[in-house]
Amino acid sequence: MANNIYDYGMNWLFKVEIGDIKMSFSKVSGLDIELEFEPYNEGGVNDYVLEFPKNKKSGHLVLERGTGEVTKLIKWFQDIQIGKFVRKNGTIELWNETGETIRTWQIENALPVKWSGPSLDAVGKEIAVEKIELKHQGLKEK
Template identity: 40%
Template sequence: MRGLTGVSAIASGVLGVSLNPYMPYNFLVELDGLITGGFMEVSGLECDITLESYEEGGQNDYVHQFPTRITYPNLVLSKGLTDVWTLWNWFDEARQGMIRRRNGTIMLLDHQRLPVRWWNFNDAYPVKWAGPQFNSSAQEVAVERIELVHRGITMPLESKTLANDRKEFNQSLAVSESVVNLGGRVIRNY
């Protein structure tokens, strides 16, 4: 074993953790406690700290940078168009001035479809809806997009501690499945 492959194998075997990145196609979206699923893409899961520069007199080596506020771009959720009108109805209500804020969660799943990390967004409401683009020669799924403004993204403590819990579980599993060789006789502990 050489390089990162060897390090990854050692970490998996000894520490019970995977250094392989999770795949971004395996995710769920939840709005107000309901798994809405079926989303093809989520973008805008980011935040920036806006800085204010201050040039101190007599200090020519650098400029002080002070954090002022955190900004969040809009979340854009894309999904295949179906007979479920939830997103359109939510947008239509907002279009008519009936703003209904919703909280939501974006969950990243592992290969077994179990949550490995998630991010919550707060007080979101739709500000843009886009329907499918029609093309008679295309053979793709018709997609609708909804753009949400929100009041911040957080990673809950449970999401952060889940990685540690998974590591401990994998370590205990590795110990319980250890192979013991007793004079040519192999014994497995389960």
């Protein structure tokens, strides 16, 4: 049972590592898993339909960061485009305010599938942000 603020992870305190890639990100999204169910009509039961778990479906992990020099992450994506398919495992750690790890998600067999460059605006004064999306074969609590 959580008693104080140190028992909770803070959404701004996290670390991402994918293979040999250790970078800072301003935002991570796509930490979701959905179960698909198969309906089963049981003979003689007309009040409801039984449902059994069938498949697990995961969304893409989306990593966002300020645009800077070409990094190992971008290089990995460029290698995929020329046929060098290398899947990587990784972790995302969520920390509390004292820096303790509260939760860890393990990413299995990730592969970059989309890169989005920054939106450029001569009037704006925000940091240029790029996104990379990773397809993976599993997201588990560690």
